[in-house]
Amino acid sequence: MLRLRRVAPTAALWADRATYDDRLIFHTEQWLRFVAETQRAEPVLATITDGPRTVGHFTGLVTKRYGLRILGSPMAGWTTSYLGFNLDPAVPRRAALEALMPFAFGELGCAHLEIRDRGLAETDLEGLGLRWAAAPTAVIDLGPPEDTLFAAMAGACRRNIRKAAKSGVVIEEAQPDDEAFADDFYHQLRDVFAKQNLVPTYSIERVRALIRNLAPAGHILLLRARDADGRCIATAVLPWYHRTMYFWGGASWREDQHLRPNEALIWHALRWAKERGVTEFDFVGGNSYKAKYGTTEVAVPWARRSRSPLVAGLRDAAKEGFALKQRAVARLTRVSP
Template identity: 80%
Template sequence: MLRLHRVEPAAALHADRATYQDRLLFHTPEWLAFVAECQRAEPVLATVSDQGATVGHFTGLLTRRCGLRILGSPMAGWTTSYLGFNLRPGVCRRAAVRALTRFAFDELGCAHLEVRDRGTTEADLAGLGLRWDAAPTAVIDLRPDEDALFGAMAGACRRNIRKAAKSGVVIEEAGADPAFADEFYDQLRDVFAKQNLVPTYSVERVRSLIRHLFPVGRISLLRARDSDGRCIATAVLPWYRRTMYFWGGASYREHQHLRPNEALIWHALRWARARGVTEFDFVGANSYKAKYGTTEVAVPWARQSRSPLVARLRDAAKHGFALRQRAAARLGRIRQPATTTGS
């Protein structure tokens, strides 16, 4: 029987965690510091043991909602794709999930648990008392050569990439430019305004992400400029080991006819591949991503509550957030019309 034991963060612990082949960016100390800062949450690290021998690790964060202790690994809204487990080959993920529920409710005294683990399948969750959403993601295998990657895209996508180049769109690395976060966020507001919404997070989250990841070289910040040198689109792309993630992308509507978004993704794919990255993860499976030649991967988002009332409160909170977002967008349009001027 597997068991989870909470441990304090230490250099030796992180060194051991780094030896696991399924370790992702989201398990690193820098990413946890980013989430903890933005969500006012407390990181929770635990070893997974089998008869006293360590066979894996668990990563999550403790937070409070309505006075209730919640263990998120991760929670929706944290702009974090996956957390969950790092396990040695052959260790049963179903058994790890079963041990996690005991750990969350018995040892930590939580009222609610959410987990999205890249290696866990719906079959692993069946019969354990959890509910889950399918939550697939779209990925691109970067191991083929550039010609094969380009050829796997839809014809319209390839034409758009060529159009961007012919129109004078240039992609550049933003580096440590402090203006980047504001540029990205201004474009993001325009993206949401198109749907009569407002962004789900503030510009401070973008700044926090860059502040924690840029010094350790785990993020690529890209700009697309038009032929006049105006920044018309941006992309935020954390990466670690084998995978680059599409954390966020935005562009001004008035310049989208130049196709900067496709040019940004094509640049990112080549940039990542040149550095030995073998997978590009779009972090979600929206239909527009299929044009890049993606493959859909199922990554269920599971949750369990101590009582049915807590489960209903969670669902009501999710619905209430959507209503508040739309209300905020309406209020914003009354106070100050959205602008689409370049930076």
């Protein structure tokens, strides 16, 4: 029987966690510092044992809502795609999930649990008292040659990449200490959200915190697209680690989208990652516009369980309240001087 035991974050622990092939950037010390800082959450690291043998690790963070302890692995709104487990290939993920329940609600004393693990399938969740929603992501296998990757894109996407080059769009790799990058990205992001009468779901401080925590380890690529006059017209934030690069965020000025800088940014990122041995590009979500890049959809369910129906209701109400607040802020922004 598997058992979870909370452990302190020692150098030896981080070294052991880095030996698991299913490790992701979201399991790293740097990423957890970023989430803890921006969410005022407490990291929770646990070893998974089968008798005397360690067979994996669990990663999450505890936060409080309405005075209740909540274990997120991750929670929605944390701009963190997946957490969950790192496991020996012989250990079923369902077994690890079963062992997580008494740990979360017993040892940690939490009232609510949410988990999105890249390796979990919907069949792993059945019969465990969990609710879940389909949350697919779109990925690109970077294994094929560069010309094969380009040919797999939709014809219109390939034409747009060529158009960007002919229009004088140049992709620039920003340095992590470039303090203007976060400002460029966030101002463009506000323009993107304004198109839908919304405002960004996070502040510029989260962008700065992400760069500050990941840059020292070299785990982030920051890209700018400049037009023929040298003006920044689009940006992209791309964390990467082990075998995967992630599209954390991208933005562009609406008035310059006819120059197709977004497609040029993605094409540059794909080639950059491939040259460094990265084998997968994860768009972090399954929006239909991403299919033009030749993506494959991967199912990654987002599961949750509450200690009581009341807690589950509070969680749903909080989600609805956030959406209403976002729209209200957008309205105020539009009428403010």
